[in-house]
Amino acid sequence: MQYRHAPAANHAALDAVLASAPGRPTLPVRLTVELAGRARAHLPADAPLTVWDPCCGAGVTLTVLGLLVPGITRLVGTDAxxxxxxxxxxxxALLDPGGLAARAADLDALAARHDKPSYADAATAARTLVPASTPAWSVAVADARDTAAVRGVLAEASPDDAGPDLVLADLPHGIRTTWAAAPTRPAGAAADTPAPDAGPARAAAADQAQDQAPGVEFLRAVATVLRPDAVVVAVGRGRTVALPPGVRPLERVRVGHRAAVLVRAGALRDD
Ligand SMILES: C[S@@+](CC[C@H](N)C(=O)[O-])C[C@H]1O[C@@H](n2cnc3c(N)ncnc32)[C@H](O)[C@@H]1O
Structure with missing residues (x-):
């Protein structure tokens, strides 16, 4: 992938300003900014942006967006x-007035306590940073596949606007970031599996298997609560991010061991 929206930069100091948890890998800063830029190119120019991360974890993706991408008015994070x-x-909270100064003071104290220059460098970075956006933000617990819960959270987070314009989700992978257990299907609602005898039946079975992949189920559920013109960006490990059968992406990108897909919410919806 060629970077078009995120110039090369050393983000080590910014990484040090952000709090992360061991075993919870996060998206590289440059990739986060690039994907947001690409998604934005599919949205009305200069419109204020509400971004939702339905797998927000430690909120690193959302915070990086607020710090580095202008024009964001609201950030909403949910996680199962x-x-x-x-x-x-x-x-x-780094995006709040005084948030970076407070973090710089914490980092100064850590630098003094542990005699570690890296904390001092991070404190300097925190003091130097000026957030590109000053969005309202909120986080809440919700399984992204529980559309009723998610609708409630989004309505509460942004009662006065049309909901998220952009979804940016770093899909679960690895040990600490596995998919939450699937919600149980109501009795009798399990999909029938066609006998894989003839070609078309086999193709249908393959389609169905793809459709049931947790990431596909996740994308369909996320799209249900969005405006059709919203853009969904999903990032995964491996060669590709699966879409429901027949759904055409806006773009696909590959970077190292990651793949991302950009897709219009309306394309993911059945209705
Ligand atoms: C790769 S991490 C995301 C990291 C995050 N972007 C950050 O900045 O810290 C994936 C997250 O997906 C969450 N997750 C797993 N299954 C989920 C589901 N069904 N609905 C919502 N979140 C889920 C995990 O708890 C984990 O925090």
Whole structure:
């Protein structure tokens, strides 16, 4: 992938300003900014932007966007796991007035206590940073596949606007960031599996298997609560991010061991 929206930069100091948890890998800063830039190119120019991360974890993705991408008016984070949300609140508080100064003071104290120049460098970075956006933000627990819960959270987070314009989700991978257990299907609602005898039946079975992949189920559920013109960006590990059968992406990108897909919410919806 060629970077078009995120110039090369050393983000090590910014990484040090952000709080993250061991075993919870986050998206590289430059890739986060690039994907937001690409998504924005598919949205009305200069419109204020509400961004939702439905797998927000420690809130690093959202905070990086607020710090480095202008024009964001609202950030909403949800995650099925309550555990990382305190970290997310701590990171997103960097976007509040005085947030970076408070973090710089904490880092100064750490530098003094541990005699570590890296903390001092991070403190300097915190003092130097000027957030590109000063969005309202909120985080809440919600399984992204629980559309009723998610609708409630989004309505509460942004009662006065049309909901998220952009979704940026770093899909679960690895040990600490696995998919939450799937919600149980109501009795009798399990999909029938066609006998994989003839070609068309086999193709249908393959389509169905793809459709049931957790990432595909996740994308469909996320799209249900969005305006059709919203743009969804999903990032995964591996060669590709699966879409429901027949859905055409706006763009696909590959960077190292990651793949991302940009897709219009309306394309993911059945209705
Ligand atoms: C790769 S991490 C995301 C990291 C995050 N972007 C950050 O900045 O820290 C994936 C997250 O997805 C969450 N997750 C797993 N299954 C989920 C589901 N069904 N709905 C919402 N979140 C889920 C995990 O709890 C984990 O925090």
């Amino acid at each position: 796991d309550p555990e990382p949300l305190d970290l997310a609140r701590r990171n997103l």
